[in-house]
Amino acid sequence: MPVTPFHMGPAALIKAALRNKFSISIFSFSQVLIDLQLLFAMLGADIELHGISHTLIGATFIAIISFSLGKPICQSLLKYWNHSLALSAKNLLFAQEFISWKVAIFSAFIGTYSHLLFDSFMHADLEVFYPLQINNPLLGLISISNLHISFAIAGLVGTIIYFLSQYFIQKRN
Ligand SMILES: [Zn+2]
Incomplete structure (x- = not known):
């Protein structure tokens, strides 16, 4: 499935741990971009399913x-998000609008490289090291359902930790 929400699970854990040093919006933007080829292929375009987008060269x-286009786009979206928040939700859901280049670059690379890593467990047609022909040792190592369950748990735990710390930070200030 293109643009699967499961990749967001580990991202929620990273966000909970790194907070403002990691941009989950740039990460999400990179998830959409990397699966665009798959989306077009599924819509009937005469291209490979994963192909070049799911190689180290493509992901780079x-x-x-993701960070060059994503930084201005995500900053505008976050600004809009903060402006449309109800006053009662402002403390908990407020998102930092400014994304530094350092954070944008870091989050984009974590986004595309972790995407390759997780897809490597699931898809037989991936050629991550293209043009080198190296067998994918991760394929089938964990079943897809176990992988999805782990991602869902990571997402849940990450979200709870993030909002709990957000709550205590706001309370302290
Ligand atoms: Zn993918």
Whole structure:
């Protein structure tokens, strides 16, 4: 399934641990970009399912696009998000609008490289090291359902930790 929400599970854990040093919006943006080829292929375009977008070369290129385009786009979206928050939800759901280049670059590369890593467990057609022909040792190591359950748990735990710490930080200030 293109643009699967499961990749967001580990991202929630990273966000809970790194807070403002990690941008979950840039990460999400990179998840959409890297699966665009798959989406077009599923819509009937005459291209490979994962192909070049799911190689180290492609993921590097997509990470560069993700932080260059993603920084201004995500900052505008976050600004809009903060403005549309109800006053009662402001403390808990307020998101930092400014994303530094350092955070944008870091989050984009974590986004595309972790995407390759997790997809490697699931998809037989991935050629991560293209043009080198190296067998994928991760394929089938964990069943897809176990992988999805772990991602869902990571997402739940990460979200709870994030909002709990957000609550205590707001309370302290
Ligand atoms: Zn993918």
